[in-house]
Amino acid sequence: MDQVKEIVNSVKEAMLVCLSDSVSEALREANMVIANQPGANSANAMHLNDEKQAVVERFSNNIGSNFDELTGSKSRQVNVLDYGSLSLVEEDDLEAIIAMEGMISHARNCDIQEYLRFTTRLDSLFYGTRIDESNNPMDPEQIGEAFRDAIRPVSLTAPDLLIAYRKFNSCVFHNLENALEKANGILIQKGIIPNLDIAARNKKEQRNKRRVRRQKSDPTDRAFATAEQNATGAGTNQQLLSMMQNLMHGSQTHGVPAQTVPTGNVSSNAGHAGLQQGMMIGSQKVEIVASDQLLSLLNKLQSVAGPEHDDSGVNDGATALNLSNSVGKLLEQGSDSEVLRAIDSQSLDIINLVTFLYEEIWRDETVPIPVKELIGRTQITILKLALQDASFFEDADHPARILLNELATAGICWTETDKQNADPMYRKMNEIVNSFVKDFSNDLELIENLIDEFKEFKHGQALASQESEHRLMDADERKNRLSDVNDYALHKIKERILSEDVHSFVQNFLLTHFHKFVVQVVLREGPGGISWKPVMNTIDVLLWTVSHEKSEGDLEKFTKVNPRLLANLGKALEVAGIEKDEAEQSLNELKNVQEECFKGSWEETNTPSATPSDDNDDSSIRETPAAESKLPEDDEHLLEVAKYPIGIWLEFQVDSEHTIRCTLAAKIDTIEKYVFVNGQGVKVVEKSKTGLARELKAGTVKVISEAPLIDRAMESVIGKLRESTTTPQ
Known part of the structure; x- marks a missing residue:
């Protein structure tokens, strides 16, 4: 793995220089356009010019973090949203947001040859990890998100932001193939598939090709050759099929009994x-x-x-x-x-x-x-x-x-x-x-x-x-469907509350005061806006602070995160229109509940005779204090859990007869909490990092492979055939 990190870091350093230069050029051109447009406010142009270096640095850090996450050097941080800097999206900003989405989509769908080569080479470095648009640091969406996050603190007006996005598109996305060519050159120098050749292929042509009888050509040649080469390559050998046949016959000629080969000899x-x-x-x-x-x-x-x-x-x-x-x-x-x-x-x-x-x-x-x-x-x-x-x-x-x-x-x-x-x-x-x-x-x-x-x-x-979400995507519809917005916000808050024993005050706080804040967020941004995940994470952090199930080290985390959490909740209540005196009273009562929960939890945990509850909820899995002592930092299961990407599917053992399958939706690093949702996007499981590692160690949770089923089955067949050929007589 150290060698892989060295190779990836070489690519990272080169890409940081290349992409940062392009972003700097995009900001310079955007600044000129903003300054020279009719009726321009010179202060806006000067502001962007002053912030240019900071934007480039943030962009560089974001891209670097994407590379580091791939190698496991760093995990993505999803922290509690700082409502002090909350900038709800104005309707005018939607044009810029939609424009960026279109630029990302166009850049990805151009079928760039160098991108395909880079992805293939990068994928070959990571055994068991599939490189795709979700984790490829050079994917247009990853690059676009890095720029969006980098320029957000500048708080440009909607028209100026649109100008910046368009210049980013022309300077970065339009030159992405050149950057990828440099990245591929580095990988070739490192000996990573130096002879790889991929030609971008028209998707409609590929679809038509599938409708005629397949050519019996080598799969690598067929996948990476030009259309002309494919047309003349009908006489080549089928290497994968031939390899499996040789392995199969080899197992027989080595005297291996039929039953040791996967069961299947013709009568x-x-x-x-x-x-x-x-x-x-x-x-x-x-x-x-x-x-x-x-x-x-x-x-x-x-x-x-x-x-x-x-x-x-x-x-x-x-x-x-x-x-x-x-x-x-x-x-x-x-x-x-x-x-x-x-x-x-x-x-x-x-x-x-x-x-x-x-x-x-x-x-x-x-x-x-x-x-x-x-x-x-x-x-x-x-x-x-x-x-x-x-x-x-x-x-x-x-x-x-x-x-x-x-x-x-x-x-x-x-x-x-x-x-x-x-x-x-x-x-x-x-x-x-x-x-x-x-x-x-x-x-x-x-x-x-x-x-x-x-x-x-x-x-x-x-x-x-997602019908309710789609009905509320249009700003005018949201205003006309205030009742639907209220119901939607209430439903989403209730989804986060897994435990039935959450303190009544906290439940009431979430379903009244905080509900009003969520309604405001939906009205301004629509469902799933830029603030949505942080808002939901805030609910999860609040529920964690009032949970009776605590683990070693939680008190330290609570002391660190709670002042910021309370400040954020105060800002949320302000946005919700709650009177100042009422907001302060609610937050003081919340602090009392939090302190009582931590005090009671530690008294129970430190009592030798205390035993964890065996109660299980049908829709969620709870943790017990007994499972929450610290693990060594180099524990293999703790390290594995730290590398879990958003979107990975896991299967939890609820009891001897029931399991639940869910996907990782959020990692809240401030409290080391992992949040899982089911296929409908509803939260069903939340685990601490240590608790998840312990379950992995105990075998009560397993990763559901995301590699294609037939590919996995084919690899297993080849593996068993290889074992058969080496089995002693």
Whole structure:
């Protein structure tokens, strides 16, 4: 890891110089435009000129932090919002905000070749971490956010801010490829995939290519070659498929018993590798079935299960169908005393590999049972596809793989199996699987259409779940829907209160005084504005200060954070229009509750006979004081937790029978608190950093891998085949 940090730091230093120079140029040009526009206020231009160096420094620090977060040298800080500097977005500012979003989108969608090369090289440095727009320091959104945060303290007027954004776009985004070329040059000098060649490809062309039969080319060449090279590359070898075949045959030639290889050898008298058309096996003459006959056998096998059954042949919901044996039995039935029906070695290998693949899907503990059952029904259909289009194994962007990965991702938060029929998402997934199994006839366009249909459905579901937010996005609508705004703000506050034993005064404070403040925030910014996450984090910090469950070191954190918290709450009450005397009285009462909670908590924790509560809430997981002693700073689980990025999915064990899956929504570093939400964005779990590390150590929480399901399963197959070849006789 030290070597990776050294390489990434080399890129970071170069990019800080390059990007900072571009930002400085953008601010210089923006200053000139602001100063020379008709009716300009010279003070505004002078203010930006005076603040230019500070903006560049803040921008540089933000970019540097993004690189440091990637290497684990620094974690993203989400602190309590300082309401003293709260700047609610005026409606005129929306034009600048929308403009920046458009610039980011355009910069990302330009399909920059150097960006693709940089992302690929960077991704190769981090095992187990996927580099994408959420964590790539050179992604346009990361760079745009760094500039937005850097220039915000200048408090430019909306028209001047728009000018600054446009100059940033022309000086930074338009020259981003040059910066990335320098970054790639550094990585090449460090020996990171020096011969990589990526050509930017038109997305519409790629979509059309998927609708014709796949070329049997090397996956790396196919992914990184030009369209012309792809057109002439039909004769190249399929290296990944060949590697798996060699490993599979190697395990057999090394004398490894069949059961030590992933279970799947075709019935002994039907599919031996090496059988040739016309060979005599005793009194039987070998007859190799043609490809169309093999597909007919698979259709027969599929019809035996029937549409009402899992086409995967799942037994008790625990294993995938051994297609090799199933096909072998059908071949036996078609043989007689004179003819031995068999299949060619290539088809045999593909049948085995598909069987192995689905076995690994069933072994993947991160995939919910309902998703396994749905994907399991596609096994025979995928086999028919792979027999006709072996690039399924090679191409991570194969439509069939994308479809299966989309299904797996959509069900990532499911933990129960008895309520899925009522879930619109499950019903749609079931419909998509039925269409794929029933209608597929080697037509990739059908799969592409199913992917588009499913994505459109998910988008519609997301819009439906956020209907109230969308109704309130328009400023005029918000003014006309004051009742909806009040209900929305109240609902969001209630979502943050997981524990039922929160002090009654605190609940009343949040649902009355603070509720009025949240209403003002929504009226000014709309749902999800720039202040929304900090406001929600403030609620979480307040609830932490009045929780009876405390851990070692919390008193020190409380002493440090509470003065600022109270000052912020005071500002919030001012914004909410609460009378000064009433606000002061409320804050004094709140301080009394906080002090009592800390005093009572430490008396209980320091009493030897005290025992933690065993109570659990159905919607959340609570921590107990006994689990909260400090861990060493170099504890491996503490270090791992510190690196968890926003958006990572975890599964918590609630009790012996129930689990809950949720994603990390916020890390509040001031109190070392991690906040998790479910698939609908509702807070369901909050953990201290130490508590989460202890649960990880105890095995009561696990990370749900975000790598695509089929990629994970393919890697597992290759890994087990490699183990098979090295297993001693």
